[in-house]
Amino acid sequence: MAGGASTGGSSQSETFAPARYWLLLPSWVTLTILVLAPVSMMMGYSFLTKEFRGGVIWEFSLSAYDQFFFDRGLFGDDPPVLQWTYISIFWRSIWQAGVATLMSLVIGFPTAYFIATRPEKERAIWVFLVTIPYWVNLLIRTVSMKFLLRDQGPLNDLLVGSGLLSEPLTIVNTNFAVQLGLFYSYLPFMVLPIYAAAERYNFALSEAAADLYATRWTVLRRILLPSVKPGIVAGCILVFVPSLGSFLAPDLLGGAKNFMIGSLIEEQFKGNAGNWPFGAAASMILLTLVMVILLISARQQAKGGK
Amino acid sequence: MKSIIKSTVAAAALTVTAGAALAEGQLVIYHWFEYIPQELLDKFAAENDVEIIMDTYDSNEALLAALKAGAMGTYDVAVPGDYMVQIMAGEGLLDTVADGELANKGNIQPQWANPSFDPGRMHSIPYQWGSTSFAVNRDVYAGDINTTSILFDPPAELSGKINMLDSQGEVMAMAALHLGIPQCSSDRDQLKALNDMLQSAKAHWASFNSDTAKEVLVSGDAAVGQIYDGFGAKAREEGAPIEYAFPREGYVVWMDNVVLLKDAPNRANAIKFMDFLLEPENIAAVSNYARYVAGVDGVAPYLDPTLASQPESNPPADAGPGVFIEVCDQQVQEIYDRIWTDLKN
Numbered sequence: 001m002a003g004g005a006s007t008g009g010s011s012q013s014e015t016f017a018p019a020r021y022w023l024l025l026p027s028w029v030t031l032t033i034l035v036l037a038p039v040s041m042m043m044g045y046s047f048l049t050k051e052f053r054g055g056v057i058w059e060f061s062l063s064a065y066d067q068f069f070f071d072r073g074l075f076g077d078d079p080p081v082l083q084w085t086y087i088s089i090f091w092r093s094i095w096q097a098g099v100a101t102l103m104s105l106v107i108g109f110p111t112a113y114f115i116a117t118r119p120e121k122e123r124a125i126w127v128f129l130v131t132i133p134y135w136v137n138l139l140i141r142t143v144s145m146k147f148l149l150r151d152q153g154p155l156n157d158l159l160v161g162s163g164l165l166s167e168p169l170t171i172v173n174t175n176f177a178v179q180l181g182l183f184y185s186y187l188p189f190m191v192l193p194i195y196a197a198a199e200r201y202n203f204a205l206s207e208a209a210a211d212l213y214a215t216r217w218t219v220l221r222r223i224l225l226p227s228v229k230p231g232i233v234a235g236c237i238l239v240f241v242p243s244l245g246s247f248l249a250p251d252l253l254g255g256a257k258n259f260m261i262g263s264l265i266e267e268q269f270k271g272n273a274g275n276w277p278f279g280a281a282a283s284m285i286l287l288t289l290v291m292v293i294l295l296i297s298a299r300q301q302a303k304g305g306k
Numbered sequence: 307m308k309s310i311i312k313s314t315v316a317a318a319a320l321t322v323t324a325g326a327a328l329a330e331g332q333l334v335i336y337h338w339f340e341y342i343p344q345e346l347l348d349k350f351a352a353e354n355d356v357e358i359i360m361d362t363y364d365s366n367e368a369l370l371a372a373l374k375a376g377a378m379g380t381y382d383v384a385v386p387g388d389y390m391v392q393i394m395a396g397e398g399l400l401d402t403v404a405d406g407e408l409a410n411k412g413n414i415q416p417q418w419a420n421p422s423f424d425p426g427r428m429h430s431i432p433y434q435w436g437s438t439s440f441a442v443n444r445d446v447y448a449g450d451i452n453t454t455s456i457l458f459d460p461p462a463e464l465s466g467k468i469n470m471l472d473s474q475g476e477v478m479a480m481a482a483l484h485l486g487i488p489q490c491s492s493d494r495d496q497l498k499a500l501n502d503m504l505q506s507a508k509a510h511w512a513s514f515n516s517d518t519a520k521e522v523l524v525s526g527d528a529a530v531g532q533i534y535d536g537f538g539a540k541a542r543e544e545g546a547p548i549e550y551a552f553p554r555e556g557y558v559v560w561m562d563n564v565v566l567l568k569d570a571p572n573r574a575n576a577i578k579f580m581d582f583l584l585e586p587e588n589i590a591a592v593s594n595y596a597r598y599v600a601g602v603d604g605v606a607p608y609l610d611p612t613l614a615s616q617p618e619s620n621p622p623a624d625a626g627p628g629v630f631i632e633v634c635d636q637q638v639q640e641i642y643d644r645i646w647t648d649l650k651n
Contacts, residue, residue, distance in 0.1 A: 052636045053393060054374045074501060074644060075494060085651055150527050172527070173513045255513025256472050259650050267647070270368050271474065275643070 108190030173255035197231025432601025
């Protein structure tokens with residue numbers, strides 16, 4: 001499919017050359033309205049002066065970024081030192097999202113492989129089954145998960161009732177609960193791209209490698225994984241990026257005791273703080289971080305391709 | 307009274323449209339979630355031949371944020387809490403109700419006729435009032451609960467089983483009562499003490515949550531929960547073995563108020579609605595539903611008899627003072643924000 005598009009590309013693009021810009025116009029307009037304009041507004045707001053109790057004053061200011069990076073003590077008049085509060089919030093978010101991504105990969109890769117190795121007729125059914133829980137709203141799924149995991153919930157009833165544990169296992173309101181919630185929320189985003197890549201994989205290659213005395217482990221590492229790597233990278237990005245900005249799972253499953261970036265930003269707009277420029281600045285820093293991660297992975301992909 | 311869950315369900319199902327499509331006019335209400343009974347809205351719609359549209363919010367701050375982000379001119383009335391009335395008036399978001407516009411203004415109880423957050427009731431009428439304290443599971447802890455130490459320096463049985471409201475105002479006011487310092491104090495030593503006390507108290511807390519403040523008590527996941535009196539009563543009626551505490555150090559009292567918003571598109575209907583809610587029979591219906599107390603004379607005959615005797619509305623003789631949440635000035639509020647962020651980090 002990809003090959004067909006690139007070989008036929010040049011003649012086709014000449015066919016449409018005169019109308020090219022007109023045909024592209026709808027997508028440019030959409031991108032401008034839905035992406036460029038909101039991001040520009042956010043960037044603009046992050047350089048404005050905050051108004052007490054929400055809103056902005058139209059005066060240029062760097063204080064939002066200053067607040068992010070420099071700590072001047074509780075009363076704001078100590079000499080500035082590096083501010084760790086927000087960096088640690090970002091670091092925690094990266095860690096939580098990273099663990100959730102790893103969990104999704106560990107569960108998602110075998111699942112995708114399993115589906116890809118089913119007979120062709122069955123595959124659609126398996127993919128369909130993977131998506132079923134995701135017809136339900138994310139909020140409701142997260143709350144349900146909380147009720148499942150809580151100290152007096154079904155899981156602990158089972159563990160204690162069967163004699164496996166003497167005390168209920170505390171999962172809710174821990175970091176692990178947040179990771180579990182993120183993992184569960186975004187698992188299909190890992191399964192589906194890997195499945196798409198694995199489905200195109202020619203399993204005769206595995207057989208050929210085995211014929212040449214490659215162990216199963218070597219086949220997986222040297223033949224299968226490199227072939228489905230684009231799917232894995234896409235899956236990791238699709239799980240990691242939304243996990244990074246999530247606020248439902250940390251609020252509901254983590255007990256809102258440890259801010260993640262999403263909750264921090266929400267607080268700036270909805271909470272008592274009402275510091276819009278700071279919320280915008282934190283969003284811009286998050287956006288930059290995600291872009292850097294995407295650029296690095298894109299470069300690595302390009303290198304791997306050569 | 308935040309509720310992500312309920313307000314999302316509400317946002318999906320609400321925007322209630324009552325009354326006939328051919329109604330004379332409209333009334334657009336911005337209200338807390340799960341607070342006003344639908345029958346009461348239907349009654350007003352039928353009596354005045356107006357179509358009622360209602361959106362809901364889950365915190366005073368969310369209300370302010372939405373109005374400041376451009377929702378002015380959309381809504382006719384809103385229902386902010388006491389301190390938020392003062393803030394909204396200061397921000398110029400409220401219209402003035404002129405003398406004589408409200409026929410039933412005389413029904414307001416004298417104690418609520420001239421409150422500090424809206425002197426002379428220029429912009430608002432009383433809606434419901436109650437307290438915010440905490441409830442303790444009596445199966446888990448049998449000792450004395452009428453002290454704020456239960457929240458901030460709890461006995462071993464309760465440590466790690468405490469749910470706090472995810473609401474800066476309520477937590478900070480309670481913390482100030484615990485330390486015996488004035489709210490919004492700008493004294494540096496007092497602010498530092500407040501910060502240190504909260505940081506050490508956090509180790510005892512399981513979660514910050516307003517959405518499920520009632521549910522965690524009913525399910526037994528939390529043995530102590532900071533909670534509004536009406537929600538505490540509902541949790542008890544749902545079978546939670548809890549007792550609502552009235553600490554000696556004091557507790558938070560709040561009053562929600564119906565305010566007339568500036569640039570209200572249907573100002574005349576808004577005034578009619580405010581008058582409607584000052585009639586004892588109507589405001590009593592809200593009390594019966596939400597389990598709070600009205601600020602209007604003559605409601606007694608219409609009230610559910612269990613309401614008057616419910617322990618959540620009857621502080622014992624040795625209870626501390628009930629205090630309103632105060633509005634801090636910008637400098638102190640910024641320090642409060644900082645303490646709050648550090649607390650939740």
